[in-house]
Amino acid sequence: MKKLLILLFSILILPFSVYASDVYYCSDDGATGFAPKPNYEHSLYALEKFKVLIDFENEDAVSNFLHLNDIWDQKCFYQTNSDTLYCMNSVGYGFSINKLNLRFVRSSIYNIVNQGDDLFLSHGTCEKF
Numbered sequence: 001m002k003k004l005l006i007l008l009f010s011i012l013i014l015p016f017s018v019y020a021s022d023v024y025y026c027s028d029d030g031a032t033g034f035a036p037k038p039n040y041e042h043s044l045y046a047l048e049k050f051k052v053l054i055d056f057e058n059e060d061a062v063s064n065f066l067h068l069n070d071i072w073d074q075k076c077f078y079q080t081n082s083d084t085l086y087c088m089n090s091v092g093y094g095f096s097i098n099k100l101n102l103r104f105v106r107s108s109i110y111n112i113v114n115q116g117d118d119l120f121l122s123h124g125t126c127e128k129f
Contacts, residue, residue: 021055021062024097026104026126033108033120045120051129056085056099066106067093102126 031045052063059076061068067089068074076087083099092110097103107121 020057021053021060023129024052024054024102024126025129026050026052026124028122028124030124031120031122033118035118036115040119045118045122047124048122052095052097052126054085054097059085061085061087061095061097063095066095067091068095097126 027049028047031047032042033045034040034042048065050063050065052061052066052068054061056078059078061076063069066087068087072089072091072093074087074089076085078085084096085099086094086096088094092108094105094107094109096105103123103125105121105123108117108119110117110119
């Protein structure tokens with residue numbers, strides 16, 4: 001009987017606790033950056049809207065828009081003092097989100113010789129989808 005209860009618990013309860021991620025809909029409030037050509041000129045950028053799957057418990061975020069996916073190596077960690085999840089991939093895309101107020105910061109700091117991609121920083125808010 002005990003084994004049956006354990007099996008039922010494993011089948012019914014554990015899947016809900018393992019997958020604690022939620023989809024968030026996020027919108028930029030401001031975006032600025034630098035275009036490497038012709039000479040790292042400062043410019044304002046169009047505000048973007050995007051979706052991101054966030055799992056604060058397992059310290060993970062997934063979004064093709066943010067380049068946080070299986071294509072690039074990425075690392076995420078949760079900073080408990082600020083209640084913020086920080087993520088960055090191997091080509092310089094960064095994303096952080098505060099769990100309490102759902103404010104985010106995202107950036108691109110890819111840095112190579114003959115730079116072609118713009119460097120940017122944006123901030124905004126997210127809400128559960």
